[in-house]
Amino acid sequence: MADVAIVDWKHPFTQNRVPNMPNPLIERTKDEFLRIFGGKPEVAVMAPGRVNLIGEHTDYNEGFVLPAAVDRGTALAGEARDDRKVVLYSADYRQQAEFSLDSLFPDPARRWADYVKGVADQLQRGGFHLKGFRAVLKGDLPRGAGLSSSASLEVAAAVFFQKTSGLSIPDLELVKAAQAAENAFVGVQCGIMDPFASHLGKAGRALFLDCRSLEHQWAPVPPGWTLAVCDSGVERTLAGSAYNERRRQCEEGVRALAVGIPHAKSLRDISLCDIEKHGNLLGPVVLRRCRHVVSENQRVLDMVEALKDGRLERVKVLMEESHESLRDDYGVSCPELDLLVELARNQPGLSGSRMTGAGFGGCTLHLVKDGAWEAFKAVMQEGYEKKTGIKPGVYAFRAADGAKILNGG
Ligand code: GLA
DSSP states (O other): OOOOOOOOOOSSSOOOOOOOOOOOOHHHHEEEEEHHHOOOOSSEEEEEEEEEEOOOOOOGGGGGOOOOEEEEEEEEEEEEEEEEEEEEETTTTTTTEEEEBBBBBGGGGGHHHHHHHHHHHHHHHHTTTOOEEEEEEEOOOOOOOSSSHHHHHHHHHHHHHHHHHTOOOOOHHHHHHHHHHHHIIOOOOSSSHHHHHHHOOOOOOEEETTTTTOOOOEEOOTTTEEEEEEOOOOOOOHHOOOOOOOHHHHHHHHHTTTTOTOSSSGGGGHHHHHHHHHGGSSSSHHHHHHHHHHHHHHHHHHHHHHHHHTTHHHHHHHHHHHHHHHHHHOOOOOHHHHHHHHHTTOOOTTTEEEEEOSSSSSSSEEEEEGGGGHHHHHHHHHHHHHSSOOOOEEEEEOOOOOEEEEEEO
């Protein structure tokens, strides 16, 4: 696929902002700081999770993505120390971790703190001088459900360091440090989409990101629509290794296709016609993996246009096609995610359904008209529980702003 210019929005964005209200997660995190450490925190930070509207498994192939930050995430409340020690209390795990910024090692007994250590390590490698701090950490995203609870923790940690150490970290450097922390400390070779959305999301918008150039724009999420998320309850235990395997298969596909298409440096440089013409260079599995990525890139571009023009029927078709491609070509769906998409299919007020995130379990995303939300929720809960015996988490999200800093107070 040739490089595509980022859309030049000629019309004003549709406003879909919710008024600034006290955030219950931040308030609870500040209260917890008072309880654990005594005194009021000087700084509070919150970084959101994300749902991806479309563009799955394209980020690490230098493709396009369209995620939205959501109104839940991870908060940190605390204060700087004068030395290099970090004292961190997780209100969710009810555990405390203490470490020095001069000696950062993963700790299998406190995995949650590794994300913060990983971020510190990356920022220090980038030449930033960090101060220690004491803080409370708390999240309100379902964990391991594909809503980027880890990226939200990494971005929250980076923004918290920035504030408490008195630094000015350029946005892109901060986002890259969060991604690198996950790659190096957690071992998942994830792309840049999640920390990008968590840091730079905007209320009422989805982030249209070109993962090659990192140019980005915001596309309107239709006002009056809920981003409904259903958690299958299937734990993504294999996600790490299967995710890295998909990534390797894509790289293998590019290497093989480059024999016939010498300019191909990544799947971003390949079109569907190329796949048809040179597919014989690929084994059957790698062919399907490549076809997903190439077709998904086109769907992101089509989706941005459809959202811009308010063509919701087209949005629905694109989301359905994306799910089918992830299921049949990329092999990252599972029966439970397929069931959730199937249950939603004919619900009134629905404008599209698909699995969201890495897959192998986790969540589905459904665009649902606000007025239809309550009925939609009831049908999904009842239908899913009847067939699987699992009560699904069903959440209503709004597209929200990226990471925020507040004074503790
Ligand atoms: C995970 C990764 C992202 C992205 C998605 C799949 O969420 O963290 O970088 O690759 O999977 O689209």
